[in-house]
Amino acid sequence: MRGPSLHWAARPAFLMRRRTLTAVLFVLIFCAFSRPVAGQTRNATLNASINGLARLSLSSAAISFPDADPDTVPSIQATQGPITLTAKARTSPNGSITLTVQANDHLRSGVNTIPASHITWVAGGAGFTNGTLSATSAQIVAVWTGSGVRSGTQTFFFKNLWSYATGIYTLTMTYTLSAA
Amino acid sequence: MKKAVWSGAVATAVLLLGSSTAFAQQTATASIAVTASVNAKAKLTLGLAAITFADADPDVTPLYTSAPVSVSVKARTTVGGNVLLTVLASGDLDSGSATIPVTTLTWAATGTGFAANGANSFTAAQTLGQWSGSGNPTGSHTLSLPNLWSYNTGTYTVTLNYTLTAP
Numbered sequence: 001m002r003g004p005s006l007h008w009a010a011r012p013a014f015l016m017r018r019r020t021l022t023a024v025l026f027v028l029i030f031c032a033f034s035r036p037v038a039g040q041t042r043n044a045t046l047n048a049s050i051n052g053l054a055r056l057s058l059s060s061a062a063i064s065f066p067d068a069d070p071d072t073v074p075s076i077q078a079t080q081g082p083i084t085l086t087a088k089a090r091t092s093p094n095g096s097i098t099l100t101v102q103a104n105d106h107l108r109s110g111v112n113t114i115p116a117s118h119i120t121w122v123a124g125g126a127g128f129t130n131g132t133l134s135a136t137s138a139q140i141v142a143v144w145t146g147s148g149v150r151s152g153t154q155t156f157f158f159k160n161l162w163s164y165a166t167g168i169y170t171l172t173m174t175y176t177l178s179a180a
Numbered sequence: 181m182k183k184a185v186w187s188g189a190v191a192t193a194v195l196l197l198g199s200s201t202a203f204a205q206q207t208a209t210a211s212i213a214v215t216a217s218v219n220a221k222a223k224l225t226l227g228l229a230a231i232t233f234a235d236a237d238p239d240v241t242p243l244y245t246s247a248p249v250s251v252s253v254k255a256r257t258t259v260g261g262n263v264l265l266t267v268l269a270s271g272d273l274d275s276g277s278a279t280i281p282v283t284t285l286t287w288a289a290t291g292t293g294f295a296a297n298g299a300n301s302f303t304a305a306q307t308l309g310q311w312s313g314s315g316n317p318t319g320s321h322t323l324s325l326p327n328l329w330s331y332n333t334g335t336y337t338v339t340l341n342y343t344l345t346a347p
Contacts, residue, residue, distance in 0.1 A: 052206040063212055067219040071254070076216075083212070091206070107216055112259055119214065158216050162316045165259045169216040177208040 052090055056099070056177040059084035065158040075157045082124065082153035089179035090147045096180045097145070100138035101131075101173050109167030116171060118159040125152020138176065147179075218256060224265065224344040225252040231323055238327045248320040251291070255346035256314045263312070263346045265294075266305035270341065273325075275334030282338055284326055291319015300340060308342070 063078040089097045103116040116135040123130050127150055128142040144150055227250030236244070255263040267287075273280040285300045287308070294309040294317075311317055 052204055054206040054208040056208040056210045058210050058212060061212060063214055065214075065216040067217040069221065069223075070256075071223065089206070103214075107214070109218075114216070114218075156214075162221075162254045162256055163314050164218045164256060165314050166218050166220045166256055166261075167258075169218060171214050173212045173214060175210045175212070179206045 050090060052092075052095075052179055053088070054090075054097075054177045054179045055088040056175060057086045058175065063156055065156075068160055070160045070162050074160055076160050078156040078158070082155045084151060084153050085128075085141070085175070086149065086151045087142065087144075087177050088149045089144075089177065091179040094145055095147070096143065097147075097150075098140065098178045098180075099142040099175060100178075101133065101141050101175050102138040103133050103135040104172045104174065106135050107169035107171050109165070109169045112165045112167050112169075114164055114169055118161075119156060120159070121154040121156045123152060123154055126150065128152035128154070133173065135171070141175065220258075220261075220346055221254070221256040222263070222344045222346040223252075223254040224342060225254075226250070226342065227320070233325060233327075236327055238329050241327055244325040244327050246323040248322050250318065250320045251289075251294070251309070251342075252316070252318045253293075253309065253311070253344055254316045255311070255344065257346040258313075260312055261314070261347045263310065263315075263344070264307065265309035265342065265344050267300060267308050268305040268341050268343070269300045269302040270339040271302045273336035273338045275332070275336040278332040278334050278336070280325070280331060280336055285338070286324050287321045288324070289319055289321035291317060293317050294319040294321065300338075302338075305343065314346075 060080050060083050063080045063083065065076045065078055068076050085099070087097065087099055091097055103119075105113075106116045107114040107118070116133045119133040121131055121133070121141075123141065125142070127144045129140060131139045131141065133139065141154065142150070142152060228247070231246045231249070233244035233246070251265070253263065253265055255261075257263055269282040269285070271279075272282045273285065282300045282302055287298050287300070289296055289298075289308065291309070293311040295307055298306050298308065300306060308321065309317070309319065
C-alpha cells in the first residue's frame with residue numbers, strides 16, 4: 001500500500017525522521033568544510049574615547065601643630081605625620097601634570113597673624129619636591145609627565161618662635177592638580 | 181563617491197570635536213585645614229648663679245661692683261600682654277646676727293625694657309624689666325654694694341629671686 005502516490009503526510013513517522021536527520025547532517029557537513037570562494041576583508045572601526053581627567057586624594061583633611069617650647073622644638077612637626085597624596089591624571093602624550101598648593105591666608109588667630117611661609121614641608125616620592133607654603137602664590141608640590149597614578153608624601157613643619165602672640169592659628173591649604 | 185566624501189568629513193569633524201575635549205586642561209582640587217597652637221610661655225636665663233664680693237679696703241674700694249650678669253627673657257603672651265621681670269630678696273644680707281640692709285644692694289641695667297637702676301628689697305618685688313607682647317629681650321645688670329667701715333666682720337649672704345611673668 002506504500003507507494004509514491006501516497007500523500008506525504010500519510011507517510012510513516014520513521015521515514016519523516018530519517019529525512020530530517022539527513023538534511024541536518026548535510027547542512028552541518030557543508031558548513032564545516034566550506035571555504036570562501038575568494039579572499040574577502042571587512043574593516044570594523046573601534047572608537048574608544050579617553051578624555052583628560054584629573055583626580056586628587058589626600059590621606060588627611062586636617063593637620064595640627066601642637067604647642068612646644070621654641071628652645072627645645074624650634075620646628076614643630078605636624079601631629080598627623082606624613083600626609084599621603086595620590087594624583088591620578090590622564091593627559092596627552094608627554095602632557096605636563098602639576099600639583100600645587102596655596103594657603104588661603106596667613107595663619108590667623110583673630111587679628112594676629114603668622115606668615116604662611118612659616119609652614120614648610122619635606123616631600124617624599126617621585127616627582128615630589130620640598131617647599132614653603134605661601135598665601136600669595138601657588139607653590140609646586142609635584143610635577144610629572146604623562147598619564148598615570150602617582151603617590152607621595154608631605155611632612156609639614158611649623159617654625160616655632162618666641163615672638164608669636166598666643167592663640168590658636170588656622171589657615172586652609174588648597175591643592176590643585178592640573179593635567180594639561 | 182559623494183557619500184564617501186561626506187562620511188570622511190563627518191568622521192574628521194567628530195574626531196576634531198573629540199580631541200578638543202580629550203586634551204582640554206583638567207583640574208582637581210582638595211584642601212587641608214591647618215591649626216597651630218601657640219600657648220603662653222616664659223623662660224628666664226641668668227648668666228651667673230652666684231655673685232661674690234671679695235673683702236676690700238673701704239677707702240680703696242668704696243663700692244663693690246659685680247661683673248655684668250646677662251639676663252635673657254623669653255616670653256610668649258597675648259598681643260600687648262605685660263611681660264614683667266621682678267626681683268625679690270630673701271632678706272637682708274645676713275651673717276649670723278649681723279646684717280646689711282638689702283636695700284643698699286643696688287643694680288644698674290642695660291638693655292631695652294630693663295630698668296636702668298634700682299634697689300633690692302625683701303618686702304616688695306622690684307621691677308627689673310618690663311615689655312609688651314611676646315619676644316626675646318636680653319640685657320645685663322651689675323650689682324653694687326657700698327663698702328663701709330661700719331660693717332661688722334663676717335660673710336654675708338642673701339638670695340635674689342627673679343620672677344618672669346607672661347600672662
